[in-house]
Amino acid sequence: MHALETAAVVTVGTELTIGHRLDTNGAEVARALVNAGYSVREMVSVPDDLQAIVAVLAELLSRRALVIVTGRLGPTHDDVTREAAALVVGRTLMRDPAIEAALSARVSVHRDPASAISLLHQADVIEGARVLPATTGTAPGQLIEYAGHTLVILPGPPHEMRPMLHDVLRDRVASAPPVTLKCVGITESDAGHAVLPLLTTYPTVDLTLLGGPGEVDVILVSTTGDDVELTAAAHAARTALGDACYSTDGSSLAATVIDMAIEREESLATAESCTGGLVAAALTDVPGSSQVFRGSVVAYANETKSAVLGVDPALIEAHGAVSEAVAVAMARGALRIPGATLAVATTGIAGPGGATPDKPLGTVWFAVAHAEGRTTAEMHRYGGDRTMVRDRARTTALDLLRRSMLDS
Numbered sequence: 001m002h003a004l005e006t007a008a009v010v011t012v013g014t015e016l017t018i019g020h021r022l023d024t025n026g027a028e029v030a031r032a033l034v035n036a037g038y039s040v041r042e043m044v045s046v047p048d049d050l051q052a053i054v055a056v057l058a059e060l061l062s063r064r065a066l067v068i069v070t071g072r073l074g075p076t077h078d079d080v081t082r083e084a085a086a087l088v089v090g091r092t093l094m095r096d097p098a099i100e101a102a103l104s105a106r107v108s109v110h111r112d113p114a115s116a117i118s119l120l121h122q123a124d125v126i127e128g129a130r131v132l133p134a135t136t137g138t139a140p141g142q143l144i145e146y147a148g149h150t151l152v153i154l155p156g157p158p159h160e161m162r163p164m165l166h167d168v169l170r171d172r173v174a175s176a177p178p179v180t181l182k183c184v185g186i187t188e189s190d191a192g193h194a195v196l197p198l199l200t201t202y203p204t205v206d207l208t209l210l211g212g213p214g215e216v217d218v219i220l221v222s223t224t225g226d227d228v229e230l231t232a233a234a235h236a237a238r239t240a241l242g243d244a245c246y247s248t249d250g251s252s253l254a255a256t257v258i259d260m261a262i263e264r265e266e267s268l269a270t271a272e273s274c275t276g277g278l279v280a281a282a283l284t285d286v287p288g289s290s291q292v293f294r295g296s297v298v299a300y301a302n303e304t305k306s307a308v309l310g311v312d313p314a315l316i317e318a319h320g321a322v323s324e325a326v327a328v329a330m331a332r333g334a335l336r337i338p339g340a341t342l343a344v345a346t347t348g349i350a351g352p353g354g355a356t357p358d359k360p361l362g363t364v365w366f367a368v369a370h371a372e373g374r375t376t377a378e379m380h381r382y383g384g385d386r387t388m389v390r391d392r393a394r395t396t397a398l399d400l401l402r403r404s405m406l407d408s
Helices: 024-035 050-061 081-089 097-107 113-123 158-169 188-201 227-244 253-264 278-284 302-309 313-319 324-334 386-407
Strands: 006-012 039-046 066-070 093-095 124-126 130-132 141-146 149-154 179-184 205-212 215-222 245-247 268-272 293-298 342-348 363-370 375-381
Touching: 006 024, 006 050, 024 039, 024 066, 024 158, 039 050, 050 066, 050 081, 050 149, 066 158, 081 093, 081 124, 081 141, 081 149, 097 113, 113 124, 124 141, 130 158, 141 158, 149 158, 179 227, 179 386, 188 205, 188 215, 188 227, 205 227, 215 227, 227 245, 245 253, 253 278, 253 386, 268 278, 268 324, 268 386, 278 293, 278 386, 293 302, 293 324, 302 313, 302 324, 313 324, 324 342, 324 363, 324 375, 342 386, 363 386, 375 386
Parallel strands: 006 039, 006 066, 066 149, 268 293, 268 342
Antiparallel strands: 093 124, 130 141, 141 149, 179 215, 179 245, 205 215, 342 363, 363 375
């Protein structure tokens, strides 16, 4: 099979290049392009500068089949994307009477005549362009065919951009969309070492690794659109990753836990200290979780651990709140929640204070308790700040629920 058509994404806005706003459009457009069967080779952000935009568009359009630009199609002084695009393709801007008439209805809300005139600039269309009507907002997009390449300019606000992007790509579906194997309890390096050697058998498949708090996404991408080879590579990678891989269809770890609990007729509960309800929040974010999630106790204070979860104060005195004994008692206490058959508990030191020589920052104890009496516990130590420790502890707690059901 032939190589995929290449594409580039350009996001325009000084607020992006000075770090005042994150570029969410670039990621969304890139995903849409990949799902439409393009190979995205470049993503560039440029400031609100006419010559800078011209230079980037001219370079990219010379070597990419498709270039999609978002941002700066509005009515203000820094909205210069359509002017830059016209210069790149060497065509004039022409006022579209139908768009002008639609915009004129909005002119009355502008008291300053100059503002009204600026609004009408959005009716300027590059000669020969296909207009992409605005379904929300006022700025239409435009699609220009030029020297065997395609240039698309779209507005920046995501709710305005999204319908036009769908319109541009609606007739294209990738024959082999990327496959994401979601993994937990494995490092990026280990995931790479497990999968990369396999790909020598599948030369048209590329590997990308994306790490998160305690998780790794193993992303396989076909360079030719060969779905047979991609499917075979994904199966081999899934086998190599073993039970570290919890999802092949994009499902989150929490969603996987909920689905497993439904299938196995388990009812879940959590007892959380250092995670402060993050585990319960992740589970209840999943639609349908009410079928199996019974409730949570956020027992931050030692008194709450004892009064609500039934943790013996003597255990806390003897071992400390961050200990195997207390984690196990918390998990068993969570089984008091009516209907719960499987519970996970977390207790740890997220920082910045509270550490001791034998319990440094990032120390977290976990326990899982089953209604039939089986209990397991383990300790992890995480690096990073308070947020990173809590996020990784949430992931570990969810994975312990998953693994406990795998073993049952």
